[in-house]
Amino acid sequence: xxxxxxxxxxxxxxxxxxxxxxxxxxxxxxxxxxxxxxxxxxxxxxxxxxxxxxxxxxxxxxxxxxxxxxxxxxxxxxxxxxxxxxxxxxxxxxxxxxxxxxxxxxxxxxxxxxxxxxxxxxxxxxxxxxxxxxxxxxxxxxxxxxxxxxxxxxxxxxxxxxxxxxxxxxxxxxxxxxxxxxxxxxxxxxxxxxxxxxxxxxxxxxxxxxxxxxxxxxxxxxxxxxxxxxxxxxxxxxxxxxxxxxxxxxxxxxxxxxxxxxxxxxxxxxxxxxxxxxxxxxxxxxxxxxxxxxxxxxxxxxxxxxxxxxxxxxxxxxxxxxxxxxxxxxxxxxxxxxxxxxxxxxxxxxxxxxxxxxxxxxxxxxxxxxxxxxxxxxxxxxxxxxxxxxxxxxxxxxxxxxxxxxxxxxxxxxxxxxxxxxx
Numbered sequence: 004x005x006x007x008x009x010x011x012x013x014x015x016x017x018x019x020x021x022x023x024x025x026x027x028x029x030x031x032x033x034x035x036x037x038x039x040x041x042x043x044x045x046x047x048x049x050x051x052x053x054x055x056x057x058x059x060x061x062x063x064x065x066x067x068x069x070x071x072x073x074x075x076x077x078x079x080x081x082x083x084x085x086x087x088x089x090x091x092x093x094x095x096x097x098x099x100x101x102x103x104x105x106x107x108x109x110x111x112x113x114x115x116x117x118x119x120x121x122x123x124x125x126x127x128x129x130x131x132x133x134x135x136x137x138x139x140x141x142x143x144x145x146x147x148x149x150x151x152x153x154x155x156x157x158x159x160x161x162x163x164x165x166x167x168x169x170x171x172x173x174x175x176x177x178x179x180x181x182x183x184x185x186x187x188x189x190x191x192x193x194x195x196x197x198x199x200x201x202x203x204x205x206x207x208x209x210x211x212x213x214x215x216x217x218x219x220x221x222x223x224x225x226x227x228x229x230x231x232x233x234x235x236x237x238x239x240x241x242x243x244x245x246x247x248x249x250x251x252x253x254x255x256x257x258x259x260x261x262x263x264x265x266x267x268x269x270x271x272x273x274x275x276x277x278x279x280x281x282x283x284x285x286x287x288x289x290x291x292x293x294x295x296x297x298x299x300x301x302x303x304x305x306x307x308x309x310x311x312x313x314x315x316x317x318x319x320x321x322x323x324x325x326x327x328x329x330x331x332x333x334x335x336x337x338x339x340x341x342x343x344x345x346x347x348x349x350x351x352x353x354x355x356x357x358x359x360x361x362x363x364x365x366x367x368x369x370x371x372x373x374x375x376x377x378x379x380x381x382x383x384x385x386x387x388x389x390x391x392x393x394x395x396x397x398x399x400x401x402x403x404x405x406x407x408x409x410x411x412x413x414x415x416x417x418x419x420x421x422x423x424x425x426x
Contacts (some may be wrong), residue, residue: 008191010216010253011173013049013103014201014293016342018332020048021262023298024056024084025068026308029315033085033093044100046301046325047332050201051097052175054263055107056081056090060114063143066311071107072177073114073143077161087168094169105173105201106165110158110190111181112137112144119154120145126154139181149183159190166197173201179215180206187214203257212254217293220247220256224265227283228275230375236355237375241348244290258287259295266297267310273303278416281327282373285418286358288331289341289371301325330397331420338422339364351383357413363389368423370394370405374413384410394421 020043028035043051055071058081064073068083080087097104113119115135119126128146130136135145147154165171174194179187187204191214194200204215207222223243229235247256259265260272260283272280287294298304299316301324308314335341340362349359349372356376362369368389374381386408395402397420411419 007188007213008195008202008216010255011199011201014173014216016335016339017049017103017293018047018288018335019050019052019203019257019293019295021052021054021295021297023054023263023308023316025054025071025313026315027298028318031083031313031315033089037093037096040096040100040102042325044102046329047336048296049102049332050172051102051104052203052295053104053106055109055177056084057109058082060116060143062115064114064311065143066309068312069114070143070311072109073112074109075114075117077113077158078164091169094171098170103172103201105175105203106171107177108162108174109177110147110186111178112141112146114143115145119157123154123157126151126157149186155186155189158186159193162190162194163197166194166200171200173203175203175205176215177205179204179211179218180208184211184214187211190214209250209254212251217255217257220258220292222246223256223258224260231276231279237358238354240358247292256292257295258290258292259297260284260287261297261300262295263297263308263310266304267307271303271305271307272300273305274307278377279373279375281324282375282416282418285331285371285420286373288335289362289369289420290360291346294331294335296328301328327398334369334397334420334422338367338369340367340369340422344369347387347389349383349385349387353378353381353383356381357383359383359385361385361387361389366423366425368392368394370419370421372411372413372417372419374415374417377415379414380412382410382412384408393424395424396421 025031057074058076058079059069060073060075080090094104127135128148137144137146202215204211204218207219226235226240226243276283301322303324304316344362344364346360346362351357356378358373360371388407390405390407394405
C-alpha cells in the first residue's frame with residue numbers, strides 16, 4: 004500500500020482551527036465570524052476548517068436547529084449563516100489574510116428531506132420494507148448507496164462546485180471510513196484536477212491514506228483518556244504512536260484534545276484530561292503530525308456546547324490561553340524539528356508519569372517534557388547528545404546552556420518546552 008497523492012506544500016508544517024459557525028458568535032453568521040480572522044491570524048492559525056455550511060433537513064430534525072451533518076442539499080448555503088456571496092466574501096477575506104479554508108463534507112448520508120430523496124430515491128440504501136434507512140443509529144439521517152455510480156458522480160460534481168465557485172482549499176471528510184475508498188480516490192482525482200487540495204479524513208485506518216493526506220489520531224486520543232482514568236499506561240500510548248509510524252510514507256495524523264464531537268458529547272478537554280489538558284495539547288503541537296484547535300479553546304471555553312440548538316461561545320472574557328497557542332504555533336513554523344525532525348523518546352525513572360522526547364532537524368532541536376500525572380516534583384535526567392548548547396524556554400523566554408545529563412523537575416501537569424537558539 005502506498006500513497007498515490009502528495010500533500011500540498013502549504014499544509015506540511017501547518018495547523019488547523021475548527022470553526023463552529025453556529026456557536027461562534029451570537030449572530031452565528033459568516034460575516035460575524037469574519038471579524039475574528041485578524042485575531043486568529045495573529046495567533047498563528049493557518050487552516051480554517053468550517054463545519055458543514057449546507058442547509059439542514061427539517062424532517063426528523065433533532066433539537067430546534069438540527070445537526071449540520073443532516074443536509075438537505077450539497078450545493079446550497081445554510082441560511083442561518085448567510086448567503087453564497089457572504090461565504091465567498093469569507094473565503095476571499097481569509098485568503099487575503101493568508102489563511103487556507105476547508106469545508107466539512109458529509110458523503111455517507113444526507114438528511115431525510117434532501118432533494119435527492121424524491122429526485123433519485125434509488126441513490127439511497129433501503130430497509131427490508133423498501134424505506135430509507137441508516138445503519139449507525141443516527142435517527143436524523145439516511146444512508147446513501149455507493150453501489151449507485153450516478154450518485155457517486157453527482158457527489159463529486161457537488162464537491163467540485165465549491166472548489167470552482169468559491170475557491171475553497173480542501174475538505175474535511177466526515178466519517179470517511181464509512182464510504183468506499185475507491186470513491187475517495189476518484190473524488191480526489193477529479194477535484195484536484197481543478198486545483199491541488201488538502202484532504203483530511205475523519206478515520207483512523209491506514210488504507211485511507213491512499214486518498215487522504217491527514218487522518219484522525221482517534222486511537223491515541225482514546226488511550227490518553229484511559230491513561231487519565233488509570234486504565235492505561237504511557238507505554239500503551241507509545242504503542243499507539245508506534246502503530247502510526249507504520250503508516251504509509253508521508254501519511255500524517257491529526258492530534259487534538261477537543262473538537263465539536265468531543266466537546267458536545269464526551270466533555271471539554273478539562274473534563275476529559277483535568278490538569279493535564281494543556282500538557283496534552285503541547286504534545287499535539289510538538290509530536291509528528293498536525294495539531295487541531297477547536298473554537299473557544301483559546302479562552303479557554305470550559306463548557307460543553309449544545310449540538311442541536313443555539314449555544315454561543317462567550318467571548319466576553321480574557322483569552323488567557325491565546326499566548327499559549329500563539330507560542331506553540333510560532334515554534335512549529337520557525338523550527339523544522341517539529342515538522343521534519345527525527346524523534347527520540349527519552350527514558351525516565353517515572354515511565355508512567357513523565358513523557359519526554361527530543362526532536363532534531365539539522366541544527367534545530369526541541370526538547371519536550373510533560374508530567375502527565377498528579378504527582379509533584381518529579382525529576383528526569385536528559386542524557387542525550389542532542390541536548391548540547393544554548394536553549395530557550397518557549398513559555399518564559401529564559402535562556403540556558405544545556406549539556407547531556409541535565410536534570411529537570413516537573414510539578415503535576417507541568418509542560419516544559421525548550422528550543423535551541425543559535426549564538
